[in-house]
Amino acid sequence: MKSIVLATPDGAVRERIASILSAHEVRLLTTASSLRTCLMKVEGYSPDICLLDTHLLRSEALPSDARQRTRWIGFGNKTAHTLDSWIEHVDLALEVDDETLSATLSRIIGSELRSLPKATPQVCAPVSSTHCVPTDILAVGIGVSTGGPQALREVLSEIPHDFPLPILVAQHIPKDFSKSLAASLDQVCKLGVAEALDRERIVPGRVYIAPGGRQLRVAGNADIPTTHLSDETPANGCRPSVNTLFSSMLSVFGHNIIAVVMTGMGDDGLEACVEIHGAGGHVIAQEASSCTVYGMPRAIVENRIASQIVGLTEMARAICASVRT
Known part of the structure; x- marks a missing residue:
């Protein structure tokens, strides 16, 4: 399962992409709304992929050491910043329906976004049989x-x-x-x-x-x-x-x-x-x-x-x- 950090300043875009990714067999580790926060989270989580809105690159560039463990994929206006050669750029049409966007994301990430199996909602047993509910909940x-x-x-x-x-x-x-x-x-x-x-x-x-x-x-x-x-x-x-x-x-x-x-x-x-x-x-x-x-x-x-x-x-x-x- 591939792990992803998603970075974009647009809250609506962030929520929509996150919703699609989180509903599939991809591990969305976290999101970020600024380049600084994105870099901190990439360093902390070491994801397989960082899906990055190129608008975040208008004021500054990515440090060269950011590419060591993570594949960087930029989406948005390619002319917003002169992208480094190692940052892949993709066209992500956000005006399409979720099914089409899901297919596009699948191609971008490089693996099929397989839907997670639907489990029957239920009250499950504790993870540890020794972990009991406190008797005096406040x-x-x-x-x-x-x-x-x-x-x-x-x-x-x-x-x-x-x-x-x-x-x-x-x-x-x-x-x-x-x-x-x-x-x-x-x-x-x-x-x-x-x-x-x-x-x-x-x-x-x-x-x-x-x-x-x-x-x-x-x-x-x-x-x-x-x-x-x-x-x-x-x-x-x-x-x-x-x-x-x-x-x-x-x-x-x-x-x-x-x-x-x-x-x-x-x-x-x-x-x-x-x-x-x-x-x-x-x-x-x-x-x-x-x-x-x-x-x-x-x-x-x-x-x-x-x-x-x-x-x-x-x-x-x-x-x-x-x-x-």
Whole structure:
């Protein structure tokens, strides 16, 4: 399976290509929106291929040592920059339908993009039979990106009104949309849903949505937890960041948390979930065939830290069952 880093400043293009790649037998490691971030991620991940929008080369060139382990494929305007001879250039017509674009990407990458087998959504056994659900769960965290609003709607609307814990959500979303997302969820959910405020007391039976463009942390202590919002630098390009939220939950609540990683590209949440799993917390990953983009959950599964792998339609039931274990 070939590994790929995708770099383009166009968010819509990035999401579309990532969605196609993530639905096939190609490992999309991560994405980048700038050349600097791209170079850092290529150095860190050592992918087989970097699919690079040539618009990122307008202001600077790639360093010569970048080509040592990775095949570089440029798409976009060839005249945007005088490409180095070792950077392949391809025509990628983005106005076509997904099937045609998938075929084009297949030719570019040099191997057939084979669809991943569709698994039956199910609640799976823990990766380790010795990894049990903590008996005193204090909070639930949900991390989600591409496809998140609809996935959250399906899951949160099925959580019963007497659910005994707070739920904190980090959804990758622009700052002007998180409040409307919370309002729309509040209309269909049995629990109260709202965009999180700064220094707000976190109470059971309520859902807190991280504001777009801000970092949400849990502060205080397990007896009196509060929210903390900040405008700090995005963590791995994400603000709100799943890693930031989950790590703060671990600091305040200890291992007595459920971390749920749902549809989305990239691997935001992986670092924190490694810590949560190591501390004895419970990590649930969304099953592949029910994801819009199988990126974030894939990182959890492939690193073998998923306590459960659950289909979207079973997610609410799995969360409630874990709380009552």
